[in-house]
Amino acid sequence: MFAMQYDRFGGPDVLHLGTTDAPQPRAGQIRIxxxxxxxxPVDVGLRSGRTPMSARLPLPHIPGVDAAGTVDKIGDDVHDVTLGDHVFGIVELARLGGASAQFAVLQHWAHKPTTMPWTQAGAAGTSIxxxxxxxxxxxxxxxxxxLVDGAAGGVGSIAVQLATARGIHVIGTARADNHDLLRQLGATPVTYGPDLTNRLDALxxxxxxxxxxxxxxxxxxxxLHLTGDPTAVVTLADFTAPTHGVRLSMGQLAGEPDGRHGLPAAAQLFTKGRFRVPIDAVFPLTKAADAHRTSEHGSRRGKIVLTVDDEPEG
Incomplete structure (x- = not known):
């Protein structure tokens, strides 16, 4: 199969289009x-070599943990899909990637709503x-x-919608040019950055x-000052959390229960017009290096997506 891959760590230019064997699903998995x-961001961190998880990657490596596509092979003990179904989901975490390719193996998935664009579906899995x-x-x-701090990004924009669907009032921090987006998603926007308490008082x-x-x-x-309780705060990105008594959630890598049940729930919300995956930019697979640069230096407004053609050129 064709795949975007890298055989050394570094900047986006280490990415190149190549060929490799197609992955095979194990029990409880499907291939699309x-x-x-x-x-x-996890793709960028792994490719750069800046994250400790990079040391676990066999090279060459295919980046990408989110994918959507058509089921073409089904592993043992899978009973909720048939060949030809349209699904979206997450690659097997043990592989730490593999979505930016002609075929990918999914560990968790949900059926794609008929009207959900492929671009939204392809970017949805891990954020949900x-x-x-x-x-x-x-x-x-x-x-x-x-309060969702960093509410306009890939995960934050999803958290806003899922919390709103649970009947929660959401306040989201973002740059001023992203406030309209947050309002559309159901949050009360407030400007991102220090002195948040004073801005909330003004609201x-x-x-x-x-x-x-x-x-x-x-x-x-x-x-912590705003909530008055370290157990009322969770961070996904601040590794100083233990010094504050705050939980740092790292998912299955830390042995936590996963949120796979959110995938079909989000799909149902989409069919009701109550959910979408904000898309920041779309690139063809052959422009994966440009997509990675945008992820590193872009606006962090929604998700970045690669579209995969049958026979990419380049």
Whole structure:
């Protein structure tokens, strides 16, 4: 099969189109012919070699943990799909990638709603799983107020919608040019950055019941002040969390229960017109290096997606 891959760590230019053997699904897995694949911060971190997980990667490596496509092979003990079904989901975490290719093996999946664009489906998997897992840890109840710090990005924008669907009032931090997006997703926007407490006071916000830090930009002290309880705060990106008594959620890599149940739930919300995956940019597979550059230096507004053709040129 054809695949975007790299055989050394470094900048986006290490990515190149090549060929390799198609992956085979094991029990409990399915293989898809990929139509779209997401590009996420974890892909960038692994490719650069800056994350400790990079040391676990056999090279050459195919990046990408999110994919959507047509089921073309089914492993043993799988009973909820048939060949030809359209699905979206997450690659097997033990492979730490493999979505930016002609075929990919999914570990978790849901059926793609008929009207959901492939670009949205291809970028949805890990953001939905991560946001669902974080919300489950926080356990906000209907009528509560949750603050999502970094709400316009790939995970934050999903967390806003899933929390709103649970009957939670959401306040989301973002740059001013992303405030309209947050309003469309159902959140009350507030400008991102230090002195958050004063800006919330100006909005008349008197209570924050839960806080989710997606950005990892050093806001934990302020979030603790706002909630008054370290157990009411979860971070996905700030590795100083233990020093604050705050939970750092790293998913299956840390032995936590996963949020796979969020995938079919989000698909149902989509069919009701209550969910979408904001897309920042779309690139063909052959422009994966440009997609990675955008992920590194772009606006962090929604998701970045690669579309996969039958026979890419380049």
């Amino acid at each position: 012919r990929v139509h779209a694949a997401g590009v996420s 799983e991560t946001a669902t897992r974080a919300l489950d840890l926080l356990d906000p109840r209907p009528g509560m107020t949750i 008349g916000v008197t209570r924050i019941d839960r806080a989710l830090d997606v950005a990892g930009a050093g806001s934990l002290t302020e979030l």
